[in-house]
Amino acid sequence: MSKDHPLHIYNSLTRTKEVFSPINPPFVGLYTCGPTVYSEVHLGNIRTFLTFDIVYRYLTHLNYKVRYVRNITDVGHLLDDGDIGEDKIEQRARLEKIEPMEIVQKYTNGFHATTQLFNLIEPNIEPTATGHIVEQIEMIERILKNGYAYEVNGSVYFDVKKYAKEYNYGELSGRKIDELLEQTRENLEGGNEKRFFADFAIWKKASKETIMKWNSPWGIGVPGWHLECSVMSTKYLGKEFDIHGGGMDLKFPHHECEIAQSVGADGTNPVKYWMHGNMLTVNGTKMSKSLGNSFLPMELITGNHPLLEQAYSPMTVRFFFLQANYRSTVDFSNEALKAAEKGLKRLLEAIHTLEKIVPSNTSSVDVDTLINKCEASMKDDFNTPITIAHLFDGVKMINTINDGKETISNRDLEKLKQHYHTFTFDILGLKNEGDTSTSNNQPINELMGLIIDIRNQSKEKKDWATADLIRDELKKLNITIQDSKESSTWKYEK
Numbered sequence: 001m002s003k004d005h006p007l008h009i010y011n012s013l014t015r016t017k018e019v020f021s022p023i024n025p026p027f028v029g030l031y032t033c034g035p036t037v038y039s040e041v042h043l044g045n046i047r048t049f050l051t052f053d054i055v056y057r058y059l060t061h062l063n064y065k066v067r068y069v070r071n072i073t074d075v076g077h078l079l080d081d082g083d084i085g086e087d088k089i090e091q092r093a094r095l096e097k098i099e100p101m102e103i104v105q106k107y108t109n110g111f112h113a114t115t116q117l118f119n120l121i122e123p124n125i126e127p128t129a130t131g132h133i134v135e136q137i138e139m140i141e142r143i144l145k146n147g148y149a150y151e152v153n154g155s156v157y158f159d160v161k162k163y164a165k166e167y168n169y170g171e172l173s174g175r176k177i178d179e180l181l182e183q184t185r186e187n188l189e190g191g192n193e194k195r196f197f198a199d200f201a202i203w204k205k206a207s208k209e210t211i212m213k214w215n216s217p218w219g220i221g222v223p224g225w226h227l228e229c230s231v232m233s234t235k236y237l238g239k240e241f242d243i244h245g246g247g248m249d250l251k252f253p254h255h256e257c258e259i260a261q262s263v264g265a266d267g268t269n270p271v272k273y274w275m276h277g278n279m280l281t282v283n284g285t286k287m288s289k290s291l292g293n294s295f296l297p298m299e300l301i302t303g304n305h306p307l308l309e310q311a312y313s314p315m316t317v318r319f320f321f322l323q324a325n326y327r328s329t330v331d332f333s334n335e336a337l338k339a340a341e342k343g344l345k346r347l348l349e350a351i352h353t354l355e356k357i358v359p360s361n362t363s364s365v366d367v368d369t370l371i372n373k374c375e376a377s378m379k380d381d382f383n384t385p386i387t388i389a390h391l392f393d394g395v396k397m398i399n400t401i402n403d404g405k406e407t408i409s410n411r412d413l414e415k416l417k418q419h420y421h422t423f424t425f426d427i428l429g430l431k432n433e434g435d436t437s438t439s440n441n442q443p444i445n446e447l448m449g450l451i452i453d454i455r456n457q458s459k460e461k462k463d464w465a466t467a468d469l470i471r472d473e474l475k476k477l478n479i480t481i482q483d484s485k486e487s488s489t490w491k492y493e494k
């Protein structure tokens with residue numbers, strides 16, 4: 001680790017960039033909220049997962065020993081993201097006329113196939129909410145014992161008003177409790193079980209129709225959505241850990257409630273650095289399943305969507321996202337994606353050119369400064385767009401050396417090669433997919449080859465659900481897979 005530039009991380013809690021100082025170096029605990037597996041992940045979700053993939057990769061590059069935990073939400077996330085409405089997974093199970101756990105399996109498998117496609121590194125632990133019901137009940141008991149929750153008719157609610165008298169509820173999201181207070185009376189008149197508008201369910205009584213439900217000291221019910229992350233992050237990373245991430249839209253209520261639950265149960269906010277990735281938008285509106293403006297990975301890589309002018313490879317998309325700061329919104333645009341496609345091609349071509357360069361006795365170029373600049377921008381809160389800009393300065397340098405206008409020594413050439421491999425492939429996680437142009441069918445052929453490979457791997461592991469999901473989703477896009485003993489081929493029919 002270079003002593004000159006300490007890593008700085010923007011902490012959403014203090015709203016400042018802070019020098020990163022792990023609780024127990026060289027170990028780092030990193031938790032990020034994973035998907036709710038009731039449908040396929042869309043491109044917006046992928047952007048957030050990519051943000052924390054970069055955090056994980058760069059911390060690892062700095063020689064930290066990172067324990068990366070990303071959960072799977074397989075129960076408790078209701079349709080309104082709060083306490084009202086049906087569980088998203090149960091609703092989907094009803095619509096597809098299958099078991100909720102089949103929905104969970106199907107979309108978890110699909111999620112894993114997608115993360116492979118976008119080269120997202122697997123977390124060290126991927127815990128599920130349903131696998132931690134006992135711990136969730138224990139946490140509710142601690143919150144009740146400490147007086148920050150109350151039971152009503154088989155449900156348990158977190159007492160925000162009581163909590164806010166002693167602690168700063170709203171410290172993460174900046175929401176003011178006074179503003180919430182004004183809405184209280186109105187809401188209570190509606191016969192709500194809650195004492196206060198901002199109270200939230202940590203255990204919800206199950207209806208007769210509910211399929212996924214568990215016994216508890218308060219009767220048969222389901223844990224509240226926010227509880228799983230409080231429980232699983234601290235179970236695997238300790239009562240106090242380094243980094244908690246998620247999308248900006250989770251700051252409130254999800255993460256604000258996580259803090260309240262942990263403080264209510266154990267007296268501490270467990271997280272040292274809260275990090276939030278900003279949203280992918282379409283014409284300025286957040287990409288979201290419910291708004292109908294989302295693209296699925298398959299739509300993107302086949303180009304089969306009204307908003308897409310062509311197909312884009314997963315690496316083009318990855319590069320497109322990395323050209324923006326993770327704290328800024330990114331608006332979807334065909335122009336920007338096409339530019340990313342060209343940019344990535346230029347970068348990869350320069351790496352190829354490096355292999356052809358013949359070194360001289362001396363260097364007329366300054367390789368060390370370039371390397372230091374890339375490290376410095378990454379250490380400035382993982383600033384990937386600036387890092388990529390430096391890499392492009394280096395591309396110019398590589399091309400002028402190749403043209404014979406500048407010289408490079410053998411030592412510097414090896415350093416430069418190492419630098420480009422480390423930054424492009426290990427830290428930015430890009431992959432050489434061959435020809436990234438779309439002037440012919442080459443990228444589609446390669447992508448389909450990749451998808452068929454993933455499907456074959458699933459079949460080898462007897463993971464029939466993923467294999468079938470891939471086949472069925474391709475079918476929806478008019479792509480048929482034909483399996484024979486020796487190989488699988490594909491056909492596209494309009």
Ligand code: AMP
Pocket residue numbers: 033034035036037043044045046047048049246247248249250278279280281286287288
């Ligand atoms: P969900 O499956 O809805 O719980 O979301 C999984 C992750 O994707 C969360 O961290 C969300 O904050 C994030 N997310 C959802 N929509 C978007 C979007 N349009 N852009 C970026 N991240 C998003």
Ligand code: ZN
Pocket residue numbers: 032033034229246254
């Ligand atoms: Zn979470």
